[in-house]
Amino acid sequence: MLGLAAGGTLGVVRGPRGEGAAADWLAGAAAATTLTLLAAPLLTQQIALDPAQLPWDRSQWVRLALLDVLLAVPFAAGSLVVLSGLELAGGRPGSVYGASFLGSASGAVAALLVLFLLPPHRAIAVPAVIAAAGALVVPGSRRIVRPGAAILLAATLLFLPSGLWRPWPSPYKALPQVQAFPDARTVAERYGPTGVVTAVTAPAFRFAPGLSLAYTGRVPRQTGLFLDGEVSGAIPSTSGSPGATAILDWLPSAAPYVIRNGRVLVIGPGGRLEVDNALAHGAAYLTVVEPIRDLAALAAGGIDSTVVRATWLTTQPRTVLAVAPLAFDVITIGPSGGLGGDAAGLHALDADFLHTVEAYGACLDALAPGGVLSITRWLSVPPRGSIRTLLTAVEALRRRGWSTARGRILGIRSWGTLTLLVKPDGFDDDELATLALWSSERLFDLERPGLRLGIARFHQSSDSALDNVWNAVDRGPGAVDAFLATYPFDVHPVTDARPYPQHYLSARAIPVLLGSEGGDWLPFAEWGYVTALATLAMSVVVGSMLLLGPAALPHTVRRAPPLRTITYFGAIGIGFMLAEIAAIQVVGLLLGHPVYAVSAVLGALLVGSGFGSMFSDRLQGPGVASVLAVAAGAACMAVFLLPTAQSLQPAPTFLRWAVAAAVVLPLGFLMGQPFPLGLRALAARDRSRVAWAWAANGVASVVAAPLASLVAIDWGTPVLLGGGAGAYVVAALVLLPWPWGTGPIVSSAGGSPPK
Numbered sequence: 001m002l003g004l005a006a007g008g009t010l011g012v013v014r015g016p017r018g019e020g021a022a023a024d025w026l027a028g029a030a031a032a033t034t035l036t037l038l039a040a041p042l043l044t045q046q047i048a049l050d051p052a053q054l055p056w057d058r059s060q061w062v063r064l065a066l067l068d069v070l071l072a073v074p075f076a077a078g079s080l081v082v083l084s085g086l087e088l089a090g091g092r093p094g095s096v097y098g099a100s101f102l103g104s105a106s107g108a109v110a111a112l113l114v115l116f117l118l119p120p121h122r123a124i125a126v127p128a129v130i131a132a133a134g135a136l137v138v139p140g141s142r143r144i145v146r147p148g149a150a151i152l153l154a155a156t157l158l159f160l161p162s163g164l165w166r167p168w169p170s171p172y173k174a175l176p177q178v179q180a181f182p183d184a185r186t187v188a189e190r191y192g193p194t195g196v197v198t199a200v201t202a203p204a205f206r207f208a209p210g211l212s213l214a215y216t217g218r219v220p221r222q223t224g225l226f227l228d229g230e231v232s233g234a235i236p237s238t239s240g241s242p243g244a245t246a247i248l249d250w251l252p253s254a255a256p257y258v259i260r261n262g263r264v265l266v267i268g269p270g271g272r273l274e275v276d277n278a279l280a281h282g283a284a285y286l287t288v289v290e291p292i293r294d295l296a297a298l299a300a301g302g303i304d305s306t307v308v309r310a311t312w313l314t315t316q317p318r319t320v321l322a323v324a325p326l327a328f329d330v331i332t333i334g335p336s337g338g339l340g341g342d343a344a345g346l347h348a349l350d351a352d353f354l355h356t357v358e359a360y361g362a363c364l365d366a367l368a369p370g371g372v373l374s375i376t377r378w379l380s381v382p383p384r385g386s387i388r389t390l391l392t393a394v395e396a397l398r399r400r401g402w403s404t405a406r407g408r409i410l411g412i413r414s415w416g417t418l419t420l421l422v423k424p425d426g427f428d429d430d431e432l433a434t435l436a437l438w439s440s441e442r443l444f445d446l447e448r449p450g451l452r453l454g455i456a457r458f459h460q461s462s463d464s465a466l467d468n469v470w471n472a473v474d475r476g477p478g479a480v481d482a483f484l485a486t487y488p489f490d491v492h493p494v495t496d497a498r499p500y501p502q503h504y505l506s507a508r509a510i511p512v513l514l515g516s517e518g519g520d521w522l523p524f525a526e527w528g529y530v531t532a533l534a535t536l537a538m539s540v541v542v543g544s545m546l547l548l549g550p551a552a553l554p555h556t557v558r559r560a561p562p563l564r565t566i567t568y569f570g571a572i573g574i575g576f577m578l579a580e581i582a583a584i585q586v587v588g589l590l591l592g593h594p595v596y597a598v599s600a601v602l603g604a605l606l607v608g609s610g611f612g613s614m615f616s617d618r619l620q621g622p623g624v625a626s627v628l629a630v631a632a633g634a635a636c637m638a639v640f641l642l643p644t645a646q647s648l649q650p651a652p653t654f655l656r657w658a659v660a661a662a663v664v665l666p667l668g669f670l671m672g673q674p675f676p677l678g679l680r681a682l683a684a685r686d687r688s689r690v691a692w693a694w695a696a697n698g699v700a701s702v703v704a705a706p707l708a709s710l711v712a713i714d715w716g717t718p719v720l721l722g723g724g725a726g727a728y729v730v731a732a733l734v735l736l737p738w739p740w741g742t743g744p745i746v747s748s749a750g751g752s753p754p755k
Contacts, residue, residue, distance in 0.1 A: 005698030007079020029080035101610030108602035169229035207234035210417030233271020257281035316592025327368035410448035449474035573700030575727030608668025623677030638721035
């Protein structure tokens with residue numbers, strides 16, 4: 001988005017020009033796009049950026065700024081291509097703008113397909129190949145551009161088989177640290193749209209979340225599985241042997257099998273540890289849901305010849321819960337990733353539809369009579385994720401008609417994890433006694449509503465928040481609300497409308513962060529959310545410079561755009577981005593992964609916008625009705641999109657994809673019209689204003705991207721869609737005649753621009 005805005009600003013700065021100059025700029029920008037797509041990834045790898053040092057090392061900020069500039073340059077060049085094409089289109093910009101949309105839609109779909117076929121270091125060359133092919137046919141300075149484009153195309157194709165670039169994970173991620181262990185060896189690596197999965201063996205690698213401190217047996221050798229550099233799980237190299245299964249009974253996640261077994265559902269294991277756990281405890285029927293296909297392929301037997309007696313499903317868990325033919329005796333959800341990533345809040349910006357009230361409710365609905373839901377989460381200091389998981393489970397029980405959680409929920413606390421057991425039918429005295437004895441033998445603390453505060457015998461903490469929340473749950477909703485009102489972190493239960501279970505920062509937490517000494521706040525700083533805030537602030541500053549800076553130059557100040565131009569094109573830019581990002585989030589629930597959601601939404605939205613833009617050439621008038629139609633469509637989506645996605649969880653995959661396209665495409669058709677309608681009238685009056693409109697729209701998009709993330713996290717998707725509808729209402733109001741103004745922003749008809 002920064003590059004698109006910069007392209008518009010450059011278009012303003014280069015001043016008035018005729019059709020010949022625009023054609024030359026089109027040709028030159030096309031060649032520059034290819035060249036910068038080749039150079040930018042290579043140059044960015046030469047920047048030694050260490051984000052962890054940003055609070056102390058000012059030079060890191062310079063490197064970060066340089067990185068942003070390098071990544072924006074290809075998009076700035078591409079922006080100039082579209083802008084020059086719009087200037088050449090004259091009174092019918094819809095065809096050019098529509099072609100740009102259709103090309104973007106093709107790219108969104110192609111990116112998904114390319115990532116299935118090529119690893120990232122090869123796939124990154126594909127955009128340069130396409131850009132070079134486009135530069136070959138562009139009109140303009142053909143004697144210079146076409147030979148140069150041919151050379152660039154040949155060079156790009158030369159590097160495509162081997163890859164000119166190689167992604168290097170951050171040294172703070174688990175993968176490079178484990179690869180540095182003695183005798184570490186990478187045994188498998190798989191690529192796909194959902195990430196890079198790497199399998200590493202190392203004698204020193206151990207993955208056993210919450211393993212009892214009383215365990216004195218042997219820890220079997222394991223193969224670690226890493227998703228995009230972060231630990232995902234492990235595969236015991238001797239899976240199924242007595243030496244490998246002995247350790248499993250000393251994990252907190254084994255607790256549900258102490259009182260229940262039979263038909264077991266393991267959700268998102270990330271490896272084979274929890275699968276072996278269920279099998280070792282006598283699971284009669286085991287279903288494993290691993291939505292990451294490459295993780296499932298390796299964990300199900302891709303590393304060694306062990307045959308795992310389980311049914312593996314590579315689909316989203318919510319679909320399985322909705323259509324499972326059997327009711328399960330145990331449903332278990334293991335800890336996601338490693339302790340470090342969860343504690344540091346690295347995934348605060350990641351939507352997660354597995355740990356919401358609706359998801360836990362779906363798990364409860366899929367339980368057989370007497371069944372148990374088991375959820376294991378990492379502990380952090382101060383407590384955040386464990387508290388939210390408890391309160392989310394309690395809310396799920398309440399929504400299913402159980403007014404009290406006493407007797408229906410308990411926790412097994414280890415040194416690093418909390419395993420919640422939820423039994424809607426209630427734990428009887430024998431089960432409680434059995435669990436208490438099992439926990440005591442393993443030095444685990446048994447916690448449940450109604451127990452006396454401070455009763456923990458093995459794992460004492462200086463923070464009493466967990467004890468307090470158990471007490472609040474026992475006393476009822478009023479006590480829980482009082483706890484939430486005073487706790488410095490946001491640990492409210494999360495829903496599908498706001499699916500960010502790893503976001504905990506609140507206004508009350510800021511003084512805690514700022515008031516801590518010696519860097520004590522760093523482990524819970526939620527870098528993703530803090531970065532989004534900083535990005536929004538920088539976007540406003542940089543966007544203002546890009547938009548207002550050219551007006552201060554001598555040759556442009558007399559042509560500074562009226563306020564209505566900035567407001568109109570800025571409003572539709574913000575509205576487009578807010579609606580787009582909101583749709584991506586909800587479709588993520590429908591399709592099961594954000595990567596698929598991005599491809600589906602961008603593909604459908606941009607195809608619809610492309611045809612809508614082309615259709616706009618047939619329309620007359622300033623387009624007030626078209627803009628209000630977009631606002632109405634976004635408002636309808638705010639009300640109906642999320643319930644539709646929730647109701648379609650049992651539907652087949654192809655049907656969910658079809659519905660996603662059918663819902664988004666009509667809105668895209670409407671959203672493609674406002675920009676060319678305004679642009680056509682502006683071009684008919686003054687071609688130089690095309691660049692101003694493009695810059696205003698681009699700057700608004702720059703600001704809207706981080707703003708949309710923050711709004712979605714703090715207020716949810718319906719509010720985000722409502723904000724998009726509101727932005728289009730503002731744009732429609734700008735189009736209306738103002739009694740104190742000089743008429744609407746656009747004229748009532750198109751036409752050819754002055755020569």
